Amino acid sequence: MTDILTLEGLTKDWFGVPAVSDLTLRVRQGACLGLIGQNGAGKSTLMNMIGGIVAPTAGRMLWRGQPYSPASAADAAAAGIAFIHQELNLFSNLSVAENLYIDGFPRRLGLIDWRRVHARTREILARLSLDVDPRLSVGNLSPGERQLVEIAKALHNEAQLLIFDEPTTSLTARETERLFDTIAALRAEGRTIVYISHILGDVRRLSDDIAVLRDGRLVDEGPVDAFPVTRMIRSMIGRDLGGLYPPRTAAPRPRPVLEVRGVTQPGVVEDVSLTLHEGEVLGLFGLMGSGRSELARILFGLDPHQGGQILLDGAPLPAGPRGRIRAGMAFVTENRRDEGLMMEASIADNLSLVSLREFGRRPVGLIDPQALSARTEAARTELAVKAGDIAVQPVKALSGGNQQKVVIGKWQMSAPRLFILDEPTRGVDVGAKYEIYALIDRLAAAGGAVLMISSELEELTGTADRILVMNRGEIVGGLDRAAFSDERILSMAFREDAA
Structure with missing residues (x-):
């Protein structure tokens, strides 16, 4: 089997920090390469060099044996390389057909040939078993259908190498299976796949070969049969993890921190009551649409509620998030890029967002830059954020896992009593997940209370003291840690068990 893409000694530096160092890698024609590594390992930078977004500092690339130096994303697309990103590059206000032809429409007598556009779009969608009208707005599609439209764009451009970057992050289990069937069909056509994901079981299922990056270097590679999950994890983090979840270091205390009494918002949540204690990690589980995130937004004051009470340390809460x-409340939302960070601002500016007032000098309130710099640098060190100069490096230059650490760090600097975490490890690698779990344990051990929302049941059973289950806006049951059972929790989520 010949190589479709060859990387030789590829290197790229960012802000004085090497993101990729002397990397040599070969991608076999028609195969699926699983590319794994912790957040900050260099995967995104490597893909950006292949995609013409950034230029290598050193090294070279070969495409089908010929020198390849893309100066733009258009050059990569013209060569036959397509990216299916975690955050899809689609225009939600345009139709499916318009998204496919956004780079150029066929014309007839000087006008767009819509008949040809729609016919060709239907043909491509049929190959993906996607039965939607080409004239339908992308904004009306489900996340799984949008993913398939992104793939349709690649097929329209006759891509021979498709790079999938965390493609299942926003998909349901059914949509994920459909995506995997599509990838199998693409391979049957002779196309080559690079699959990047933190879900190691999916990587093993789809891949022929595995390549592991750590600190910008290729540290391990080989056929998938030689890569059990234990080897994948050990290669990613450079050591044995010793368990996916750190042990709890303290037990919950009797004192209530958060009390929710009969909170109701018609059509959203109904008669929700719960108590969260000092030092407790309370898991909140439910299927998509169960109302978990909506409840979190109500608790934080982002959305209204018509009935019920919300108390923090026994006192009613003021209206609004401010x-x-x-x-003493903190809220890490599930969408860090749009709701948790100022992407163009520096890491230090993002870390200080919540606690900036505390660094004002009396009586006029001027910011004490030395104290602020020392505190943000201490937060960076405590959270192990991999970065250069945090005062100048924009947070957008960080990997997803390091961005999530910054989101958590900005709240931690304000020493909140209550942490609400909505999908805190989404899109985060196994090593960074462990660090976040350890941080959650430290927050609880210090006397804080943590309400943790997650779609990963194993994550909740590994970290929570109790788990409550929601269905259609109601809490339908709960279990203490000693009674945790995946079957019981899922039965409650499907409302087959009223326990």
């Missing part, structure tokens, strides 16, 4: 922040 008042609840001052009362």
Whole structure:
């Protein structure tokens, strides 16, 4: 089997920090290469060099045996390379057909040939078993259908190498299976796949070969049969993890921190009551649409509620998120890029967002830059954020896992009593997940209370003291740690068990 893409000694530096160092890798024609590594390992930078987004500092690339130096994403697409990103590159206000032809429409007598556009789009969608009208707006599609439209764009451009970057992050289990069937069909056509994911079981299922990056270097590679999950993890982090979840270091205390009494918002949540204690990690599980994130937004004051009470340390909370922040509440949303960070601002500016007032000098309130710099640098060190100069490096230059650490760090600097975490490890590698779990344990051990929302049941059973289950806006049951059972929890989520 010949190589379709060859990388030789590829190197790239960012802000004085090597993101990729002397990397040599071969991608076999018609195979699926599983590319894994912790957040910050260099995967995104490597893909950006292949995609013409950034230029290598050193080294070279070969495409089908010929020198390959893309100066733009258009050059990569013209060569036959397509990217299916975690955050899809689609225009939600345009139709499916318009998204496929966004780079150029066929014309007839000087006008767009819509008949040809729609016919060709239907043909490509049929190959993907996607039965939607080409004229339908992409904004009306489900995440799984949008993923298939992204793949349709690649097929329209006759891509021979498709690079999937965390493609299942926003997909349901059914949509994920459909995506995997599509990838199998693409391979049957002779196309080559690079599959990047933190879900190691999926990587093993799809791949022929595995390549592992760590600190910008290729540290391990070989056929998938030689890569059990234990070897994958050990290669990614450079050591044995010793368990996916750190042990709890303290037990919950009797004192209530958060009390929710009969909170109701018609059509959203119904008569929700719960108590979260000092030092406790309370898991909140439910299927998509169960109302978990909506409840979190109500608790934080982002959305209204018509009935019920929300108390923090026995006192009613002021309206709105600003008042609840001052009362000691923190909220890490599930969408860090749009809701958790200022992507163009520096890492230090993002870390100081919540606690900036604390660094004002009296009486005029001027910021103490030395104290602020020392505190943000201490937060960076405590959270093990991999970065250069945090005062100048924009947070957008960080990997997803390091961005999530910054989101958590900005709240931690304000020493909140209550942490609400909505999908805190989404898109985060196994090593960074362990660090976040350890941080959650430290927050609880210090006397804080943590409400943790997750779609990963194993994650909740590994970290929580109790788990409550939601279905259609209601809490339908709960279990203490000693009684945790995947079967019982899922039965509650499907409302087959009223326990």
